[in-house]
Amino acid sequence: MKELKLTRRSFLKATGLVIAVSITPFGTKIINASERGSFDGTFKPSVWYEITPDNKVTIYFGNSEMGQGSMTALPMIVADELEAHWKYVQVKQAPADDSFKSPILGAQVTVASASVRGFYEPLRKAGAVGRAMFIKAAAETWGVPEDECFARLSTVFHRKSRKKMTYGQLVERASKLKVPENAPLKEEKDFRYIGKPMRRIDIPDKVEGKAIFGLDIQVPGMVCAVVAHPPAYNAKPVSFDEALALAIKGVKKVVKIPQGIAVLADDFYSAQKGKEALNVKWDEGSHPYMNSEYIEKYFMECLDKPGAVAKNVGDTQKALSEAKKTYEAVYYLPHVAHAMMEPINVTVHLQKDRCDIWAPTQAQTGTRMAASRVTGLPPEKIHVHTTFLGCGLGRRSQVDFIVEACEIAKHYDKPIKLIWTREDDIKYDRFRAATCQRIKAGLDGDGNVVAWHQKVVCTSILKFYNPAWIKNGVDYFCLWGIVDSPPPPVFSSTVYEFPNFYVEQYLSELPIPAAPWRSVQNAPNAFVIECFIDELAHASGKDPIEFRMNLLKNSPRARTVLETVREMSGWGKPLPKGKGRGIAQHSCFGSYVAQVAEVAVNEKTGEIKVEKVFCAVDCGPYVNPDTIVAQIEGAIILGISTALKEEVLFDKGGVKSSNFDDYKILRMSEVPEIRVEILKSKEKIGGIGEPGVTPVAPAVANAFFNATGVRIRRLPMNPKIVLEALRRK
Amino acid sequence: MISLNVNGKVYNVDVPPDTPLVWVLRDHLKLMGTKYACGVGECGACTVHVDGVAKRSCVIPVGDVHGKKIVTIEGLPKNHPVKRAWIMEQVPQCGFCQPGTIMQVAYLIAKTPNPDPEKVLKEMDDIICRCGTYPRMKKAIKKAIELSKKGVKK
Ligand code: FES
Ligand code: FES
Numbered sequence: 001m002k003e004l005k006l007t008r009r010s011f012l013k014a015t016g017l018v019i020a021v022s023i024t025p026f027g028t029k030i031i032n033a034s035e036r037g038s039f040d041g042t043f044k045p046s047v048w049y050e051i052t053p054d055n056k057v058t059i060y061f062g063n064s065e066m067g068q069g070s071m072t073a074l075p076m077i078v079a080d081e082l083e084a085h086w087k088y089v090q091v092k093q094a095p096a097d098d099s100f101k102s103p104i105l106g107a108q109v110t111v112a113s114a115s116v117r118g119f120y121e122p123l124r125k126a127g128a129v130g131r132a133m134f135i136k137a138a139a140e141t142w143g144v145p146e147d148e149c150f151a152r153l154s155t156v157f158h159r160k161s162r163k164k165m166t167y168g169q170l171v172e173r174a175s176k177l178k179v180p181e182n183a184p185l186k187e188e189k190d191f192r193y194i195g196k197p198m199r200r201i202d203i204p205d206k207v208e209g210k211a212i213f214g215l216d217i218q219v220p221g222m223v224c225a226v227v228a229h230p231p232a233y234n235a236k237p238v239s240f241d242e243a244l245a246l247a248i249k250g251v252k253k254v255v256k257i258p259q260g261i262a263v264l265a266d267d268f269y270s271a272q273k274g275k276e277a278l279n280v281k282w283d284e285g286s287h288p289y290m291n292s293e294y295i296e297k298y299f300m301e302c303l304d305k306p307g308a309v310a311k312n313v314g315d316t317q318k319a320l321s322e323a324k325k326t327y328e329a330v331y332y333l334p335h336v337a338h339a340m341m342e343p344i345n346v347t348v349h350l351q352k353d354r355c356d357i358w359a360p361t362q363a364q365t366g367t368r369m370a371a372s373r374v375t376g377l378p379p380e381k382i383h384v385h386t387t388f389l390g391c392g393l394g395r396r397s398q399v400d401f402i403v404e405a406c407e408i409a410k411h412y413d414k415p416i417k418l419i420w421t422r423e424d425d426i427k428y429d430r431f432r433a434a435t436c437q438r439i440k441a442g443l444d445g446d447g448n449v450v451a452w453h454q455k456v457v458c459t460s461i462l463k464f465y466n467p468a469w470i471k472n473g474v475d476y477f478c479l480w481g482i483v484d485s486p487p488p489p490v491f492s493s494t495v496y497e498f499p500n501f502y503v504e505q506y507l508s509e510l511p512i513p514a515a516p517w518r519s520v521q522n523a524p525n526a527f528v529i530e531c532f533i534d535e536l537a538h539a540s541g542k543d544p545i546e547f548r549m550n551l552l553k554n555s556p557r558a559r560t561v562l563e564t565v566r567e568m569s570g571w572g573k574p575l576p577k578g579k580g581r582g583i584a585q586h587s588c589f590g591s592y593v594a595q596v597a598e599v600a601v602n603e604k605t606g607e608i609k610v611e612k613v614f615c616a617v618d619c620g621p622y623v624n625p626d627t628i629v630a631q632i633e634g635a636i637i638l639g640i641s642t643a644l645k646e647e648v649l650f651d652k653g654g655v656k657s658s659n660f661d662d663y664k665i666l667r668m669s670e671v672p673e674i675r676v677e678i679l680k681s682k683e684k685i686g687g688i689g690e691p692g693v694t695p696v697a698p699a700v701a702n703a704f705f706n707a708t709g710v711r712i713r714r715l716p717m718n719p720k721i722v723l724e725a726l727r728r729k
Numbered sequence: 730m731i732s733l734n735v736n737g738k739v740y741n742v743d744v745p746p747d748t749p750l751v752w753v754l755r756d757h758l759k760l761m762g763t764k765y766a767c768g769v770g771e772c773g774a775c776t777v778h779v780d781g782v783a784k785r786s787c788v789i790p791v792g793d794v795h796g797k798k799i800v801t802i803e804g805l806p807k808n809h810p811v812k813r814a815w816i817m818e819q820v821p822q823c824g825f826c827q828p829g830t831i832m833q834v835a836y837l838i839a840k841t842p843n844p845d846p847e848k849v850l851k852e853m854d855d856i857i858c859r860c861g862t863y864p865r866m867k868k869a870i871k872k873a874i875e876l877s878k879k880g881v882k883k
Contacts, residue, residue: 209762390825
């Protein structure tokens, strides 16, 4: 694989015009990196692109592509302002470097629906600069004023004389120009690509089976590594038979690492056989009595233990005691697996003075830091090569598997490819945090919510991700969708405003690890809030949409998506018996989403079929609407999957679920008809990869109530839980 | 030695006959288009054609396909109606499940002379797409059937 270096020399080797953009919290700096004088080698570009004499525009992309389409959306922004012909645009994955840090997140990481959100403005400017330079180069060539020239599809034209030159022809001259101070941005009506459905750049290779995922990486001399992991949390190996493993043909080495026992072999199957031959005996671990029932009971009990206060506005206790009516409900959402299609894997080649890592990762910066810690090499000696990701969902923002692979690599002088089986991938996942919550609310005589008291028991995300970010005992990641996080502020609060608002959190002490899971904790928290709001609406005899509108007086964007989805869904039209309609809304990552679900309930079998989902989304200006629709469809399907099916089961102090036969996820015939409407919006740009997942589960639960008159406060709403709920009717 | 005919080429591989076909394709023949995702026949990511029939290569011991004709995603022609339909409908997201799914659909529409889209859709529940591209897969399956019928007529 060819190494790309961000050195002065490599820029100077360029044969064309190179525009490089450095994006920092202090602003955007754009330079002409092909110009010898101005580039001093210390400039750290966040993104750069090159135009060569053959008209090709090559854009170097630093984010991870996991299906969310930013590998297409980011170049669309540059190409539009550059006024480049799309047929000339190509994209290359840039190497891991600090300069690729996301302007929002301060690290090179693809999370929090931030790719397009973070790069939108800077990339527009960068493209506009290139266009202005070509126009200037043409004007100088022809000896005419610049304002008589215009650019169109990689060509500059002179209005009067009808002269024209392509960008390729102008490259040499343009590359000697200074970057203009205020290159004009296009007006929205002149956008050529932004806002139009564009075909994704990565799709043809994905259809041909040519796209290279982490699992597909080939490095000369490479061996395959698999690991026997402990079956229970904190279990230690008591005995294993190294000789038997080594006797298997193809097995090269057995190494004990902190994570388990690794077997290295010529190929996966030999390694796997070697692992079986090891016949490892483990002790029972730290929590041998822990199973799913135990966990649920433990979470319920923790509701009554004092926790850390995360939000305290007004006097909630007093307001509750003075309220006309009070309501209370308890919810439980179990751990959910990422179950990404491509199981966890990474390839590491550790040498004396450098370490190469080929990783399907969402966290290039984190990968370098982790590898540096394990190998003892400084971060600049760690070279991360990002591959395609077969789903990310937040799991690949974690570096546990990078650490594991580096531990193995320390024992082997050739490249190793660590592959987790599907069973490893599920059992050693860092799950979507389970949560148990109790909400109490007080209403006044007019049905206004005057007090909101929310107790959140949950598995901690930050304990495993970054314990230093736990502030005053509060893991704010677990509260996304309820309250804002402290500095650096993440605006993640619910859009509802309550005059008296109290949130308390208790973090589980069980050893189960958690991680961000598409929307971090927004989806579980939205479930709790949106189901409870629906209960309050019903209790006060109000229409659920009207009730929400009343609470969202200061949130015009949330109101608009609600109104839109009301129209789309035929809200209020009668449905036949056994069917129901439910609403939910949520906002996160700067976008607003409302959904209506229509369900059919079979009261005999306990089966819920989601028949239709209507979705209105306001994500501000959008780049590729086709990708947005695809993202929302996928998010809705994932949300239904968690609503109806997904629960990781535990037994004997470890994970019992193991593969797609016992960890069921949604399949084609279970998918509803989905209609998505993207609002035309001039608001600030928001993220799109995650928000769509948040309102689905509560909309389905509320629709179930509408159909049956019964509330379900525990996920997943599988036949067993549905029948139990119906029996309580 | 086991002799395999993959995409029209004959390979002789020296592996234990119980090695799953998917790992022979990937680790020995370096054909990386066929994916491993579950290893137990639950998801379809590893689907290939064995003598014209879609099979899960993760649960087929290579010894069982000695001398049989195997086609992988790399061997399905570029202008195949399913591949074309997949691009027209912009199906893939992460893309990892897609080669297997495409092989499954290619088989389903080839197996009957006049394929019925609804029947084909009914046979799609044994694949998994975690990205949730199912709605687009459905559209693309219908499109692929149209395209293949046009192809036959001319
Ligand atoms: S990998 Fe073969 S069916 Fe899943
Ligand atoms: S496209 Fe990602 S799993 Fe199907």
